[in-house]
Amino acid sequence: MTEIRHRAAVLGKPISHSLSPLIHNTAYKAMGLDDWFYDSHEVDELSLGDFIGELDPRWHGLSLTMPLKKAIMPMGQTANRWAEKLGVANTAIFDWRPGASGPGIRLYNTDVAGINLAITNALRKHGRNDDATYATLPAKALIIGSGNTACSAIAACSTMQIEHVTIAARHADKAHAIAPLAQTFGMSVDVISLRQIPEIIGTERIVISTLPSHAADSTASAILPYDTGDLNGILLDVIYDPRPTLLMQAYRRKGGLAIGGEEMLLYQAIPQLAYMTGTDFDALPPHLDGTIRLALQEVL
Structure with missing residues (x-):
């Protein structure tokens, strides 16, 4: 040995x-x-x-x-x-x-690089970089969560030509506390509640969920019946157990590209x-x- x-x-x-x-x-x-x-x-x-x-x-x-x-x-x-x-x-x-x-x-x-590479490699692998529909989406990202990983997600968005970040969180005070970080990277920012996600998810180029396992299940259930239109962006859910998450399944059923946390890992x-x-x-x-x-x- x-x-x-x-x-x-x-x-x-x-x-x-x-x-x-x-x-x-x-x-x-x-x-x-x-x-x-x-x-x-x-x-x-x-x-x-x-x-x-x-x-x-x-x-x-x-x-x-x-x-x-x-x-x-x-x-x-x-x-x-x-x-x-x-x-x-x-x-x-x-x-x-x-x-x-x-x-x-x-x-x-290395979390910032992990998020960037997970998303950019998935876009390239699935041909979304050359997809006209994806390219015409506004340069906006939705970050779900307000903890350390959400901060890394905001930083990663600044490396992927994102101009505006929306933070959706269970606790508005925590979301507002990290919102200025986006501005330090030259991005505009706003804060919404989790129940508002179905209203905007269809216009987001990148969606990153940093919530713990099953915490986004109710959001997934709300997205499915909502008239979001076809989803043409990409979702990274940092959870890899369960795999796929309910949020990933809902995003895919609406036409979007969804990848799990094992790619970031x-x-x-x-x-x-x-x-x-x-x-x-x-x-x-x-x-x-x-x-x-x-x-x-x-x-x-």
């Missing part, structure tokens, strides 16, 4: 559902990294510092999920624009120095892999996303 010399993991609470170990270990195999291993650990905000304090130089990095994306911020230095701008990181990279009591920690946000993991293994992006195996996608399809 090959000795494990290099470690990484995903932390969060709950964590048993995570597909990150499958993604990263599949990639290690494709990259020929036989002495690398990635697993999961249930860690909350109070125990995060202690967990990191017990690591040794075999550890190269961590993936962070709820509720740790903000908790990690005081423990390291932001290393990319999105971690700096949003104040949340889903990736911690360790720099071990002789004589130091612990590692230096570089913090990255895949594409946010690829830059993590590059950072953790010290591999240039251009040196990653060709079609690595396809290799990982096949592994995901076997378990989903």
